[in-house]
Structure formats: C-alpha cells, structure tokens
Amino acid sequence: MKTPVLTRRQFLKTTGALVVSFNLMPSAQKAFAQFAKLPSGDIDPTSLDSWLVITPDGYVTFYTSKVEIGTGVITALAQFVAEELDVPFDKIKMDAGDTNKTIEQGGTTASRTILRGGPQVRQAAAAARLELLKLASTQLGAPLDKLTVNDGVVSVIGDATKRVTYGQLIGGKKFNAKLSVKGTGWDMVVAPEVKPKNPKDYKIVGKSIPRVEIPRKVTGEHDYMHDVRIPGMLHGRVVRPPMINTEPVTIDQDSIKGIPGVVMIVREGKFVGVVAKSEWSALKAAHALEVTWAKPTSKVPGTPDELFTFLKNTKPVRSAKAVDKGNTATALAQSKKVYQASYRWPFQMHGMIGPSCAIAEVKGKTATIWSGCQGPFRTRGRIAEILGFKEQDVRIIYHEASGSYGRLSADDRAEDAALLSRAVGAPVRVQWSRQDEHGWEPKGPAQLDEVKAAVEADGKLTVWDFTDYSQPWTVSGSTPLLASLQVGLRPNNPGGNNGTQASGDFYTVPNHLITIHQIDWHFPEPIPLRTSNLRAPGDVARCFASECFIDEIAADLKIDPVEFRLKNLTGNKRGIEALQAAADKAGWQKRPSPAPASNGNVAKGRGVALTNLSNTYVAVVAEVEVNKTTGQVAVKKMACSHDCGLIVNPDGLKNQVEGNVIQGMSRAMYEEVLFDSTSAVTSLDWSSYPIMRFPDMPELELVLIDRREMDPLGAGEAATSPPAAAIANAIFDAVGARLREGPFTPKRVLAAMQKKA
Amino acid sequence: MAKFSLRVNGKSQTVDAEPEMPLLYALRNDLQLNGPKFGCGLAQCGACTVIIDGNAIRSCVTPVGSVQNKAVTTLEGLGNTKKMHKLQQAFVDEQAVQCGYCINGMIMTSKALLDKNPKPTDTQIKEALSGNLCRCGTHIRILRAVKRASGQING
Ligand code: FES
C-alpha cells in the first residue's frame, strides 16, 4: 500500500479550498454560560448545557478547560465543534480555561489535547447536534433520517422550504439533556454511544484553517497574561535565594528605604517578597533588598561528571521495566559480540521568552488567580493548598502566556502572587526576572543512558538492553511548588516519571529489555535542581542514545543506516513508512557510514533518526557540515516525516512540527544548564544559555502523513526528539567521530575527533 | 520622579517617572501599549523592540529620560486588526506565529530593516534578526513573512 502522504498540490488544495474569515468578534449576542453544577460546586460534565451554549443568532460558545499555549489547539478543537455541529467555523467561540465555567478535562499537556480532548469535544458537539435534530424533527414534523443540516440550518430533505435554524431551535435556551460520561480529566469518555461524523465527510477538520488569535498577536491586541491589569493592582517581586535549601537569616529593611511606593516586605517561612505601587519600584526594591541567606548544608554533585557518576551509583527511588521480553542476560552471554555504549544528556531548560507572570486577588477566604497555566484545575488545587482554602473557593482565569513547552504546568508564579496578595490585601501582579526564570524554572532532567545489544550475521538485532537513569520530575501533578516548599509544605511522593519512550522500544527484538531508573537524592526534602516535564520528556536523551547506538552497530556492520533500521522494524508499517518518507524527501543515498574521507577542511555528512511518542511516528534526516579545524558544526538541512494519524489542520500541524524540529536542533547544538556545587544554576541569561538564532537556522522540508482511518494523535512534542540523534549521526558520517554527550559544541566535536584519531 | 514628554505613535504623551526607568515600563504600564513585551530586561532577546528615529531599539534598557521628544513607534503604531501594516498582514498570511511572544520584536526589527533596505536577501534578514530570539522555532515562517512583506514572495 502506498503511504498516504499529503503532496504539495493536495496540501495547497486543502489549505486553499476554504475561505475563512477571522473570528474577531464572534457573536453580536452575548452568550451566558448555562452549566449545571455538581454537589462539589464544579461544573457537571453530564449536562450538555455545561459544554456549549447557542445564542439566537446561531453562534456557538463552547466551554473547555483546554487552553491555547501557542500551539494552535484551540483552533483545532473549534474545528471539531464546527464540523460535528455543521456550523460555519467563524460562528464558533471557544471559552477556555476558567475553572468557574469549564469542565475539568485534564491539563493541556503531553501532546494529549487533540488525542484525548479532541474526542471529548467532538462527542459533546455530536450529542448537541443530535439534540438539535430531535427538536427540529418535532418542529418540522419530519423523522430524524429525513433531516439534513447545513451551516446551522436544519431542513427537510427534498423540501427546502421546511427549515429551522439552530438559533430558532435553542437560542438562549437550555438543552436540559444528559450525557453519559465515564472517568474524569484526560481519561473522561464523553457520550460514546453518539455516532460522530464519518471522517470521509469532513469539511472543516482536515483543513488549514488560520489560527484565530494570530491577527491579534501581530498587532498587540491579544490579551496575553502579561497584559492583564486589574483595578487597584499592586506589583510584587519575589526575592529568591541563590539555592533552594537555604533560608533568610537577616532582611535589611533599610536597604530599600529610598525607593518610592514600596508597600510591604513580605516574609513567610523562607519566602521573601516585596510589593510596591509600580512595577519599576517593585523591581528596584527586589533588587536592592539585602537578604543574607544561610549556608546550605546538603552536598550535591557540583559538576556534570560528578552528576553522572551520582546518577549511576545512587539507589533509585523507583525502577520500572518498560519492555521485558525474552531473556537479555542469557542472550548477551551467548552472543559472540556484544555492543555497548553509554550516552549523557545535560539538564536543559524550557526557556520561555516571556517569564512567568500571574495576578492574584485574595479576599477573605476566596481567591481569584489570573494565570497562563497549562492546567487551570491543577493550579486551583495548588492555590487552595497553600492558602488553606476550599478548592471551589479558588477561581482560575486563564490567559495565554509565553510559549511553554511544559514550563507552565508548574504554576509557581500563581503561588507567589497568592502569598503576596494575601499579605497586602490587594490584587498583586508578579512577573519573574529573566535571571529568576532561567535559575528557577524546573529543568528537564539530566540523563544517563546505557545500551547493550547483539546482532545476527544478517543484521537482525537479537538483544536490546537499554537502561535509563534520570531524576523524576520533582514538580508534577500535586507536588508542592517553589513558594509551597519555602513555606514548609513537603512532597508526599518523589514526583513524576521522566518517560520511557524513544528507547528502541519500537524495534522488533526477541530479547528486549528497557529499564528506567529514577534517582532522587533529597526526597522528601526539596531537590536542589528542580525538574519537570520538558517537551518530549526524557525522549530527546533516549532517542539520542538509542538512535545513535543503532547507527553505531550499522556502521560496524557496514550496513546503510536506513536499511539497518528497516531490517529491525519488521511488521511496523507506520515506522517503516515514516522512515522511508524522510529518507526519500532528503534524497538519501544508500551507503554505510562514515562517508568516504574528504579533502579540504569542511566534511559533509548525513544522519537519520526515528522516534515514536504516544504512537506518533517521526523520522528526521539531517545534513551537516563539520569544520575539521574548529569542530564547528553547521546543520544545513533537515527533512522530517510526521505521522500523527488523522490530520486536523495541516498548516497548523506544519507550524508545530517546524517548531519542534528547530527546538530539537537547538537543544542538540547549544543547550546545557550549568550549576555549581551548591546546586545554584549559573546559566542565568541568554548568553550563558544560548539557543538557536536566525543565522544558524537549517533548511527544513516536511512530509506529513495523513491517516484518515485513524483518530488524530498528538503533535506537540514528538518531532523534538530525533534531531539530536540525526545530527550526531550526521557528524559521525562526516568525520567518523562519535558524540555520546550533548550539546554538540565545537569543543566536544574536536575532542571526539581527537579520540578517534 | 519627574515629568517626561514622549512622542509615541505620533501622539504627545506625558509620563511621571524616574529618569532611569526603562522606556518599556512607561509604554506598557503608563501608556497601556501592550505590543512591546518584557522578555529579559538585558537587551538579549528583542521582545521589547520599538522603533526610535528609524532604528530598532531595545526599550527594556533605554532610560525614559533619554528619549524625550524623539519619535517612538510601537507595534500599535503600525496597524491594528482592522487595518494591518503589510508586515503584520504578511505574518498572518504566513501564519508566522506560534505563541507570538517574540513577534513584536520580529515585526519591529523587520520594519526598521525594510525601511532601510526594501528588498533584503535571506542572509540580510537573518542577520538583522540575529539578536531576536524565538523559542517556539517559528524562524522559517518569520523569514518567509519578511520576504513576503518585501514583495519577494507572492500568494
Ligand atoms: S526584553 Fe528587551 S531585549 Fe529582552
């Protein structure tokens, strides 16, 4: 069967086929939420009215706790609503992320918004359409199967004079209909008995509908979190310690005496902040306030070398076998040749361009928080705990902040604002400095990956034994955040799991073992380097290790790297097609690596890597030029194939995938968080933590594989993983030197070249 | 505190501030102009870019006291959703935005570039934008949008 690739012509066709107007002022008539409530006070998902409201003019307001974090998901979800209801796209308004108005559908994380939230939204919309048809059936005196819907108008098939609009049927009124709902949050299954549209009849899903908020974003009219202003609002700044396990010994109030407009110095436990009338005064006061901090007592690894030894030698808090098939130990013992290598990946950061920002208004026993968080209900839980309030007495109002990549899951800034607002009794806006954001954002954990393998003479893997050592996410789910820790709350578990995928798990191997160790050296005390989910959590490192190791074996066997992978992907149709699509796009020439030695100072090479994240397959081919004298690597070109099942919005998907590939390339080439022996982060700005800049951008070609027969899968992360491995493999192809640690700085490349020589 | 008169987007405005306060805070907090964004406060990312006398300037490190009576243009001064500047329109046409936090800097820096060099090459655009960081990886589209605005890509 041919791979269902979207050709450029089809792409233009799907993108150009629909004229779409922007949805700037969606409805002249204001929609009032008509939700039903559960006894807890939360919104009841079993009431259809909790999901959507239709005004007399036929506009639809859909309520969701999923939020726009710069990835286009709200446009994509709105496409589902418009599609299932048969309403023009520009009549859909999404009201997102207000905990007082929306159903808890789980956070906007882990590339699951389309995967899990998509079906929830689709089913609720399909259920609403069915209810509307029932109403129309009575009104028009025709059975359901004689009705058709076009642009929100129901008419009788064969008699177009018999018609009624959605607005006439339900405008401003309640459905009063029940939905069957199982489970909660991400896992909630909504109205499974309602039959949604057949994807082959899709008119709106699958089209490149322009993102609804982009016009406002290019004119300064979009209300980003940072732009929200509340009447009577004061400005706060937190004075962070140099490292977490310390506390203030003295605070010199006189040090900020001359600064106008300072309202209060706030201290709660180890938490110190200032509040002032203007942002500039708050900033100056936070900077000038003299606080002496106690010397930290804990001993932590102070260099990357110490850290990796430590990861290897410390007893894990948790270990798990993600894959366990056959008997790797016996098989390895019986193998004539055992391949073995280990790979290191540094701490990396999310690096939002706009730092953390939130506003809190604490009044008596209630609180309202404005925040750009990926999980409004998660933030609500955190704020309730730190303030000692009932969850339902806390309201979170979402506003989009800066691109997040997982950073906005942990809502540190909302906690800061809540403590400061309670202390001064007024709304307080908190915005972090660049140094605080770099220093205190929870990092993507450092990882050590060890791999052993054996092959048969024909190049089929017989053993794959992959072991991953990393920290868990110390901030995830319900674990206390920065201010919580400073006021004395302690975690009751060692945090979330840094993932298991991209570990060679999709190859077919008879003896297959993937072991994941989670190392947390301070639990239940706060961990010095906070860690959390960084886009494609753990996968960038594991994909680097597993896909470079595959390449090492292929090179040893003198087999072409694509061919070697194909040999070991037996029966994995989507994996094979993704790999081939990227290779074809890149014009891959079949030959083993490394390339024949070149004359001249610049060596060229190409490398490939494949990954799978939650069933989305991505392959990347990278072409590099290596300067043999300086070790400088230029990534010239990348080709990327992407299969995330049914494509909801081709251009939106391209935008995401391009971003993922560039970010993955940046992480591979430039990014490493440095720290000292007190665990204080020393990469505190963009010069000490560089990311990719325009002059270094590669050319990029994409192949989108569209699978109409599948559900849509996630696309927010997967393509971040393969660039590192593809680039490292390309460097090997160019100069025959193996990099087993990122990022691929000139120094590391030169060292690898010298080692080989 | 002292009074400073500013000329922003063609209008005369007065703000009451300390002279060393960066212009960015006056624009955002006193004049409620949300186009320029705070990203770093260190002249490292470009999110706060405005145009002063034809040059793309980092408003996060420019003291408000130093720009009296100079012509300051912010993103809002270019256009709005009803009537967009050709650069803004090109960013929409190319969907050259993900989170969009960096986009003010991208548009304002490109505006200063195109005013001096109406048909820049790819290399010149990349050079002009080399101090503007985008973490979402929107570079490919941003480059195309600037080329489109300069009439070098059609349809
Ligand atoms: S905020 Fe001014 S350059 Fe970053």
Ligand code: FES
């Ligand atoms: S679009 Fe998000 S930082 Fe550029």
